[in-house]
Amino acid sequence: MTTTAEPPLSEILLAAKKASTVLTSMSAADRQAVIEKMATNIERRSTEILSANKHDLKRAEKMLEDGEISRTMLDRLKLDEHKLSGMVTGIRQVASLPDPVGSITLARELDDGLILYQVSAPIGVIAVIFESRPDVLPQIASLALRSANVAVLKGGKEARYTLTVLFECLQEALTGKGLPSQTLILLENREQIDAILKADGLVDLIIPRGSAELVRYIQDHTRIPVLGHSEGVCHLYIHEDANLEMAVALAVDAKVQYPAACNSVETILVHATAAGEMLPLIAKQLFEQNVQIRADNRAFDLISTAPEMPEELHGQLELRESSEGDSESGSTDDSNLVAANSGSSETSSKSILIRANNEDWTTEYSDLIVSVKVVDSLDEAIDHINQYGSNHTDTIVTADADVFEKFFKGVNSAGVFWNASNRFADGFRYGFGAEVGISTNKLHPRGPVGLNGLVTYKYKLIGKGHVVADYVGESAKTFTHRDII
Amino acid sequence: MTTTAEPPLSEILLAAKKASTVLTSMSAADRQAVIEKMATNIERRSTEILSANKHDLKRAEKMLEDGEISRTMLDRLKLDEHKLSGMVTGIRQVASLPDPVGSITLARELDDGLILYQVSAPIGVIAVIFESRPDVLPQIASLALRSANVAVLKGGKEARYTLTVLFECLQEALTGKGLPSQTLILLENREQIDAILKADGLVDLIIPRGSAELVRYIQDHTRIPVLGHSEGVCHLYIHEDANLEMAVALAVDAKVQYPAACNSVETILVHATAAGEMLPLIAKQLFEQNVQIRADNRAFDLISTAPEMPEELHGQLELRESSEGDSESGSTDDSNLVAANSGSSETSSKSILIRANNEDWTTEYSDLIVSVKVVDSLDEAIDHINQYGSNHTDTIVTADADVFEKFFKGVNSAGVFWNASNRFADGFRYGFGAEVGISTNKLHPRGPVGLNGLVTYKYKLIGKGHVVADYVGESAKTFTHRDII
Numbered sequence: 001m002t003t004t005a006e007p008p009l010s011e012i013l014l015a016a017k018k019a020s021t022v023l024t025s026m027s028a029a030d031r032q033a034v035i036e037k038m039a040t041n042i043e044r045r046s047t048e049i050l051s052a053n054k055h056d057l058k059r060a061e062k063m064l065e066d067g068e069i070s071r072t073m074l075d076r077l078k079l080d081e082h083k084l085s086g087m088v089t090g091i092r093q094v095a096s097l098p099d100p101v102g103s104i105t106l107a108r109e110l111d112d113g114l115i116l117y118q119v120s121a122p123i124g125v126i127a128v129i130f131e132s133r134p135d136v137l138p139q140i141a142s143l144a145l146r147s148a149n150v151a152v153l154k155g156g157k158e159a160r161y162t163l164t165v166l167f168e169c170l171q172e173a174l175t176g177k178g179l180p181s182q183t184l185i186l187l188e189n190r191e192q193i194d195a196i197l198k199a200d201g202l203v204d205l206i207i208p209r210g211s212a213e214l215v216r217y218i219q220d221h222t223r224i225p226v227l228g229h230s231e232g233v234c235h236l237y238i239h240e241d242a243n244l245e246m247a248v249a250l251a252v253d254a255k256v257q258y259p260a261a262c263n264s265v266e267t268i269l270v271h272a273t274a275a276g277e278m279l280p281l282i283a284k285q286l287f288e289q290n291v292q293i294r295a296d297n298r299a300f301d302l303i304s305t306a307p308e309m310p311e312e313l314h315g316q317l318e319l320r321e322s323s324e325g326d327s328e329s330g331s332t333d334d335s336n337l338v339a340a341n342s343g344s345s346e347t348s349s350k351s352i353l354i355r356a357n358n359e360d361w362t363t364e365y366s367d368l369i370v371s372v373k374v375v376d377s378l379d380e381a382i383d384h385i386n387q388y389g390s391n392h393t394d395t396i397v398t399a400d401a402d403v404f405e406k407f408f409k410g411v412n413s414a415g416v417f418w419n420a421s422n423r424f425a426d427g428f429r430y431g432f433g434a435e436v437g438i439s440t441n442k443l444h445p446r447g448p449v450g451l452n453g454l455v456t457y458k459y460k461l462i463g464k465g466h467v468v469a470d471y472v473g474e475s476a477k478t479f480t481h482r483d484i485i
Numbered sequence: 486m487t488t489t490a491e492p493p494l495s496e497i498l499l500a501a502k503k504a505s506t507v508l509t510s511m512s513a514a515d516r517q518a519v520i521e522k523m524a525t526n527i528e529r530r531s532t533e534i535l536s537a538n539k540h541d542l543k544r545a546e547k548m549l550e551d552g553e554i555s556r557t558m559l560d561r562l563k564l565d566e567h568k569l570s571g572m573v574t575g576i577r578q579v580a581s582l583p584d585p586v587g588s589i590t591l592a593r594e595l596d597d598g599l600i601l602y603q604v605s606a607p608i609g610v611i612a613v614i615f616e617s618r619p620d621v622l623p624q625i626a627s628l629a630l631r632s633a634n635v636a637v638l639k640g641g642k643e644a645r646y647t648l649t650v651l652f653e654c655l656q657e658a659l660t661g662k663g664l665p666s667q668t669l670i671l672l673e674n675r676e677q678i679d680a681i682l683k684a685d686g687l688v689d690l691i692i693p694r695g696s697a698e699l700v701r702y703i704q705d706h707t708r709i710p711v712l713g714h715s716e717g718v719c720h721l722y723i724h725e726d727a728n729l730e731m732a733v734a735l736a737v738d739a740k741v742q743y744p745a746a747c748n749s750v751e752t753i754l755v756h757a758t759a760a761g762e763m764l765p766l767i768a769k770q771l772f773e774q775n776v777q778i779r780a781d782n783r784a785f786d787l788i789s790t791a792p793e794m795p796e797e798l799h800g801q802l803e804l805r806e807s808s809e810g811d812s813e814s815g816s817t818d819d820s821n822l823v824a825a826n827s828g829s830s831e832t833s834s835k836s837i838l839i840r841a842n843n844e845d846w847t848t849e850y851s852d853l854i855v856s857v858k859v860v861d862s863l864d865e866a867i868d869h870i871n872q873y874g875s876n877h878t879d880t881i882v883t884a885d886a887d888v889f890e891k892f893f894k895g896v897n898s899a900g901v902f903w904n905a906s907n908r909f910a911d912g913f914r915y916g917f918g919a920e921v922g923i924s925t926n927k928l929h930p931r932g933p934v935g936l937n938g939l940v941t942y943k944y945k946l947i948g949k950g951h952v953v954a955d956y957v958g959e960s961a962k963t964f965t966h967r968d969i970i
Contacts, residue, residue, distance in 0.1 A: 017871065017872075018868065018871075020871075020897070021864075021867055021868065021871060021897075024894045024895060024897075025891055025894050025895055108916055110909070110914060110915070110916065114905060114909075116915055116916075121894075121897075122897075123927050123928065124897050124927055204927040204928075205927070205928070219708070220708075223704070223705070223708070225710075225926075225927075225928055243950070245950075246950035249950060250950065250952065252952075253952035253953055253954050257952070257953050257954050257957070258953075379506075382506055383503065383506065386502065386503075386505075386506060387502075404947075406510055408604075408943070408945055409509045409510050409606075410506045410509060410510055412506075412509075412606075412607075412609050412943075413943065414943060414944060415944045415946065416943055416944070416945055416946075417945075417946040417947075417948070418945075418946070418947045418948065419948045419949055419950050419951075420599060420946050420947065420948025420949075420950070420951045421948075421952045421953050423952075423953035424595070424599075424946055424948075424951070424953060425944070425946075429595060429953070429956070429964065430595070430601060430944070431593055431595065431601075431964065431966035441710075442608050442609055442689040442690070442710075442941055443608065443690070443710050443928070443929060443930075444928060444929035444941065444942070445928075446941055446942060446943075447943075447944050448944075456927055456928050456929065456931055457929070457931060457932075458893070458897075458898065458899060458900065458901055458931075458932075459899060459900045459901070459910070459915070459932050460893055460901055460902075461900065461901075461902040461903070461905050461909055461910075462889075462902075462903045462904070462905065463902070463903065463904045463905025463906075463909075464905075465728070465730075465731035465734055465735065465904050465905070466904075466905045466906060466909070467734055467735065467737075467738035467742070467906045467908075468738055468742050468743075468906050468908035468909060468914075469738050469742045471914070472742070479914065479916065481916035
């Protein structure tokens with residue numbers, strides 16, 4: 001299905017690499033001006049963009065009927081005046097963020113007249129693979145320009161007409177300021193994804209923006225670094241000394257506030273000493289919010305037999321001995337839950353408690369379901385999180401700073417929180433101004449990634465003809481190694 | 486060939502992951518004490534270590550005869566009193582380096598009572614695959630302990646007896662201070678390398694220490710991040726305004742001082758305006774140091790016909806029209822060059838000038854060979870380096886700060902130098918105290934990597950029961966986002 005008129009991807013990417021050299025030599029002010037122009041162009045052609053989007057939506061309705069795309073994808077495709085104006089505001093915000101390029105993070109005299117700097121620098125060529133949401137295109141374009149990176153974007157065909165007009169707006173801003181058109185590349189063929197994944201040496205970073213399946217596919221098929229996460233299995237651990245009210249509030253916020261988010265909680269661990277008192281009360285609050293609970297045996301018994309469990313729940317609590325069949329898909333087809341999750345105002349009268357199986361501990365439900373386990377110690381909680389979690393964000397509720405410090409050191413996740421909802425793990429809430437994604441990699445960039453995640457660093461060494469031979473042998477000169485910032 | 490008594494590698498690595506939790510909760514002072522004990526143990530058992538090493542050397546002589554190992558590997562295997570004492574000093578130096586764990590790189594109030602920190606933290610489990618050199622074991626062990634990482638090491642069988650005694654010294658220090666024995670693991674079976682490469686989720690970083698082939702094999706067969714480089718194709722670009730004397734001195738130092746190093750120069754680019762004057766003089770100096778030159782057509786003509794070329798070279802200059810056959814192996818079998826490279830005091834009377842072919846631009850000679858090309862502009866030099874280089878270290882010689890700034894921005898390498906020898910790209914010379922390796926990755930860690938390259942970061946968020954629901958909707962609280970350091 002490749003258009004024969006189009007050059008092979010390797011040639012396109014080589015041109016992108018060369019464009020990167022031009023872009024890196026452009027001043028920060030000029031890069032800001034390009035971004036501003038992008039926003040202006042989109043404003044000017046807004047009617048055209050919305051009309052192209054209507055056309056895409058019509059096509060997408062048919063694709064939905066044919067089973068080619070999901071309802072969620074169709075919903076995300078839709079633009080309106082309000083969304084478009086948000087898009088333009090977002091672009092201007094990126095233009096106004098501090099320049100991430102050229103920051104000096106180390107300055108050291110190695111010897112008289114020989115000075116070493118570590119300086120933040122663009123990564124080079126970044127590939128972004130996304131689905132449906134056309135607003136990803138101007139967002140990534142502005143972030144890439146702000147960090148002096150070339151961006152190669154592959155969108156979905158369901159958004160083709162909207163992307164085409166948006167891309168013209170962006171391209172005009174680039175070339176109008178003398179940048180090569182290959183500073184920003186939009187690919188259309190699905191086959192090109194696999195070619196990108198193999199383009200080591202030409203593409204320096206891949207950012208997948210879409211379903212967990214898309215992310216996992218990309219992670220499994222490339223040696224190029226991938227910024228992202230396929231799963232967010234986040235934990236809330238309630239220590240024996242936890243404030244009950246706080247524990248309940250954090251459990252509800254972290255599970256219910258937006259269950260589809262990757263930073264929402266999937267497993268609550270409760271210390272055995274506190275479980276008898278706290279678990280029934282936490283369960284009650286979660287049941288009232290239509291949350292299904294999948295409990296290990298100890299938690300199951302405590303919740304199902306608790307005298308504190310309110311009368312009105314006692315009669316309606318549905319107990320299931322097994323969650324088999326449910327957990328495989330990582331979701332549920334229980335209609336009550338689906339209704340609750342989709343924001344229906346109907347309140348469910350049914351509270352469901354199920355015995356957890358082993359798969360529950362590694363499952364991201366992205367739904368009003370939570371697994372619960374009783375643990376005998378802080379160490380057991382830490383081990384559970386490190387073994388079954390996804391290194392995303394994990395929280396402890398405790399009154400004791402030393403206990404938190406041990407939890408912080410022991411849990412190897414991008415975010416380790418004390419008495420605050422896991423849902424705070426987010427680039428905007430962290431004050432990064434814009435979020436590229438959340439990375440569950442162990443190495444940089446890690447956690448919520450803002451503009452600073454799109455730069456790397458270079459070492460700049462300035463000498464006066466210094467040679468290494470002078471620092472070797474009998475009359476060797478010695479290094480001073482004196483930090484000057 | 487797997488020993489049946491040994492548990493499967495996945496079990497070993499799971500134990501390593503659990504040991505990591507214990508190690509991270511140990512104080513910096515205690516970790517330093519373990520490292521000190523390692524040094525003491527090695528000193529105490531030095532006779533035993535040297536005797537085990539003699540035994541290995543005897544075995545290795547036979548392996549060399551059988552073609553199982555190279556002469557270089559045998560040379561690197563050898564320990565003596567002097568090397569052993571250097572090993573012990575190195576371990577103590579690592580113990581004395583500042584703790585890389587727990588540095589706060591960001592502290593920000595998100596709202597009243599809600600504080601975010603970015604804190605340096607251990608990576609987790611690091612696998613190191615090395616050949617022959619037994620000193621890698623205590624070096625990595627001390628660096629891993631200092632950064633609170635668990636290390637899984639796979640050495641070569643040629644060093645088995647030496648490694649066994651060294652490993653006992655290290656293990657005794659660990660367990661004596663209450664650390665699990667799995668804090669440091671030594672593997673012996675070659676088959677286990679492939680198992681490590683597939684151990685995503687258990688191993689967080691792989692560091693290959695050995696031949697370019699080993700590094701390339703590892704990079705090609707794992708999705709786990711690899712710290713290292715298979716090639717160092719470094720450039721020296723001499724701009725039209727370069728000081729001649731400085732250009733000659735840097736060319737000689739960067740090529741001749743230690744040609745086998747990854748930071749030595751493989752290609753010299755000379756601006757056309759200066760080439761007529763400078764190239765013959767640079768070539769003369771290089772010929773005098775027994776360097777073979779592989780030149781593009783313009784450089785070939787300038788060097789071979791230059792009137793400035795000294796008489797004594799004119800008569801002896803051997804011209805070859807093609808380097809075919811030579812360049813494929815990335816080395817040469819010319820006996821003069823081999824003699825010069827191995828440090829022989831015999832000076833060659835033969836200077837060799839060859840026409841370069843395309844392969845020369847991507848070849849790391851690791852020998853007294855250099856490719857030379859005339860370029861018409863700074864831009865052409867930058868493009869050549871980005872296209873053919875390995876993003877290691879590239880130098881410009883120029884009198885103009887603006888020209889350097891353009892070179893610095895344009896060249897996407899870990900080190901971009903101005904009027905200083907490429908050979909300075911080294912962790913010790915940078916003042917890192919110890920070097921784990923040099924990374925040509927675009928992302929962190931990049932360039933020479935010291936102890937700081939063995940840590941990542943975590944976000945620590947401390948609240949007082951803060952929930953995200955309060956920051957959403959009509960009466961939403963707003964974030965303060967006030968940096969407090």
